[in-house]
Amino acid sequence: MPTLETTFAGIKCLNPFWLASAPPTNCGEQIMRAFDAGWGGAVWKTIGEPITNVSSRYSSIDWNGQKMMGFNNIELISDRPIEVNLREIAEVKRRYPKHVVIASLMVESKRETWHDIVQRAEDAGADGLELNFGCPHGMSERGMGSAVGQVPEYCEQITGWVKEKARTPVIVKLTPNISDIRIPARAAKRGGADALSAINTINSITSIDLDTLEPRPMVDGKSSHGGYCGPAVKPIALNMVQQVMSDPDAALPMSGIGGIGTWQDAAEFILLGSGTVQVCTAAMHYGYRIVEDMADGLQAWMRRKGYETLDDFRGLSLPKVREWKHLNLNYKVVAHIHESKCIGCDLCYTACWDGAHQCIHLDRTLPAPDHTRTPDMVAAESRGRISTTPIPKLDIDGAGVDGPYRTPLSRIPRVDEVECVGCNLCSLVCPVPECITMERIDTGLPPQTWEERVAAGIVPQNAGDAGNPNL
């Protein structure tokens, strides 16, 4: 049986599933219930000088009937006194000694203040410290949170102050609200950080109330930019984790954060180098109980893949992310529609015509292939046809009364494999699993990248490169 036990920056973990520093880790009572539900660790809601929060605080993006595909908050750090939080940390650690409690910290940018909070958090029994250099709203206006994370020099300096005092591992939490996340990551590493966590939330305005014209979440008629998270941000988070973990000057043990809610999400973050993963939105949506399937599902997947420990697959996908210029230009796939599975929705057809390369056609019942018929012509033909309710006694053949619900050939699209560029769009819009697969075509050509073509003089160096400081 594979094990989920792991060691992160020297901290022993029952499993890699931590609750992120957020409302689900606001107090000891919550965290103890979370541990009972199966969470391996919790990063305490950020401790600092207590603040005053506004009402309301959250807003979200629903998508096609699914709630909270993206989530946004303008809540600040803990509004509870530091000593109350520290007392509860001690209580939790006394009762759950094997579970990981990380103290998330944010104080004003003074060396003594940081020394003091580090000392008190560790005295309370925290297994590690997470420096909140990422909070994008409110605190940043007071020179904390992302105001630190966005300035590499501050990031390095404060990490250094903390390391002067800390006896436990120091994790620096990075903000994504920056053009290149590797820059602050490198600064944290230079400052002596033992680990990183990424990403914090992304600056956002989620929506505007079309009756009142007020953005959400609304506070007395006004709003403020908030921090975006939830399933919508996972691709952004994965990209940033990969960027940091592929950079030797930045890479450290990584606690992956951003839209994680399932075991698949967790596996993906670990494949890009994460040692643990942190979860907030999914727990806020469905409660602590979600961790059961995250653990169960990840373990089952590890068993199927033959992995015994998280280390067996950590980072395995990193070498598979390359710069575009290293991709094989002679590799070709084309779409293949499995007719027996096609339900005739023809979403692939309309997507290919309007969103791709006009190489899927509805001409199987025509005498000859016809790539000149446009979607409008196809639809107009149907609209022009006279349909009647099938009535057995009036319709001699009685066709169509009770099915048989087979897809008519005329609605099963045909892919023009010569024209198909292999973009994947049709297979992405197809609602039926495995109905459209992308099949490799042998081009008869050896692998060749753009870089190799340039080196071989087959293509000229892009004239536009000259003078571009980004290249």
Place this chain on the structure above:
Amino acid sequence: MSEQTNFYSQSPGSAEIASRFPDLHPAFDKTAAVTEAHRCLYCFDAPCTAACPTHIDVPRFIKKIASDNLEGSAKTILDANILGASCSRACPVEVLCEGACVMHRYNKQPIEIGRLQRFAMDVLHESGAPLPFSPGKDTGKSVALIGGGPASLACAAELRRRGIRAEIFDARPLPGGLNTYGIAEYKLPLAESLREIDLLSQLGVEFRFNTTVDAAQLAALEASHNAVFLGLGLGAIHRLGIAGEETAGVTNALDYIAGYKSGEITSAPQRVAVIGAGNTAIDAANAAVRLGAREVHMVYRRGPEQMSAFAFEYEHAKQEGVKFLWHVMPIGLKGTDKVEALELVKLETTSDGSLVPKAGEEFSLPVDLIVLAIGQATHTEFLVAEGKASTVKLERGRILIDRATGQTSSPKYFAGGDCTNGGREVVDAVADGKRAGIGIAAWLEGQDANA
């Protein structure tokens, strides 16, 4: 001008009937509608739209429910089908849009198109908003429409939107034809049919009630109007042709259904026999059950495989508790002042496929009421009377039309609905009427161009 325009308030209404015939398919509330709308895949050139005789753009109106554009949703429906509200309730969606839904091949649960359409139309009706269309600029043309059922109503709407006067003549005191009087109340309540026609009348459709048009009147209308639309429907239900049919306690399905829908019949006797096995027969049998009959039999000379009712209607009748007597034929009635029993004989199929009575297999079914539902005759005879034989051509009593335009063999006459198709659904009549309305307008324009 038009006699009046608030039909809904004239609905006879009966609390008793309303309580005995609640919605077979309860309405969606907004949450349920939006959730269901999100299931729709938004097919390209959707099969549901192609299957709908009026070609309602189904994915479009469904996506508008999902996006909370309910005005746009209702307009999408009405643009294709002016009787979108009644069709949403009365249509046999199982063999139309929902039968064509690709979901049958996906997760086996077709989108509930009918209920979604009803939701969009209910919201419009409850909002009190007018139809999202206006009459066209007056062309000075006028059309007489004979019969006030769905075909004429749909035709009239198209005409009014094109600025052509539409004058509907109907034998009954209220408009709608079978839409108002002939559809099981648990599908389409009489009042709902009238409410929809109230909206339609805002387009300036004129109604002449209690008017049965005969050959002479038709000739006068032909002279006074630029075109005539024949939306006559079908005629009386066939008779059995056995002795005693005049006895009290023998009725026909159309009268029976119209009777309870208008509140004139509020209860059924203990034992009822319905003769026939079509959709109308099932409506009558279910009605008898709901009106309190203890035992309702449907009597049919063939077996369940041959019945003309839709399979889902048969299932529904079984659930209502209707019993079936297959392969039997009525041969007589017992009862002097009032019917007491139906005399039946079992049938067998001979080698050449014909049905013959089995000797010695006669039996008697005690009944208090017999409802005939063995198909309707046509009533187009007056069209061919008095030398008109050569103008509007008939075939087995049905008016022959050009399907695309509704034009008959007599250029000034157009037709649609049951009198042309032998008796299909409301939606088929609406589609016919719509095509004819467009066809008439095009023909009148052509006449002008030629003049």
